[in-house]
Amino acid sequence: MPARDIYHEQVKTALIREGWTITDDPYVLSFGRSNLFVDLGASKLVSAEKGNQKIAVEVKSFIGKSKINDLENALGQYTLYYDILKKTEPERQLYLAITDDAFNDVFKEPIGEVLLENKRLNLIVLDRLTGGIRQWIA
Template sequence: MPRLDIYHETVKHALVKDGWTITHDPYKLTIGKKRLFADLGAEMLLSAEKGMRRIVVEIKSFTGVSDVNDLEQAIGQYVLYKQIMETANRA
């Protein structure tokens, strides 16, 4: 299991306060035999006719030595997670 970001509970609380239901903590992603974890999965009822809106949240605090390295890692995770979810949705 991944280590929680220092803002994990704060973000989780803010999502719930905004009307989101936390569905996964953490949200598991699978690529081949590898398992990755985004921080949270959440959903919100839009209306009875429109259904549910779902999000996956990755929380980053940028507390490393270099903000640029932290940003590069965050962008890399975003691209990887997005590709995994798009591939899973096509299957």
């Protein structure tokens, strides 16, 4: 099992504060002979008619020497998890959780903006100082 990101517990706590139930820590994706580990699985009752909303959350800190390298690695992992979830559990939505600092450093720059414009990924933006969720981008 891979090491946890430094913001893992903050993201987990923020999700719980917003009414999510953490169902898996980590969320195991079994596919073929491989097991992959998404940081968190969670669910939330939306309404009696709609039932539970399910998400999987991969937490990334973007604190490496190169933000672009961090982005490339996060996108590779996100794409792999996304494609497997589409086959195995299409009702579960995948999110990448990052801090507001990472969002400002990467996703407010042209390279990150193009990813958001093309709706390539879903983000949870964590306020690093308060520990709350600042923004959901889907």
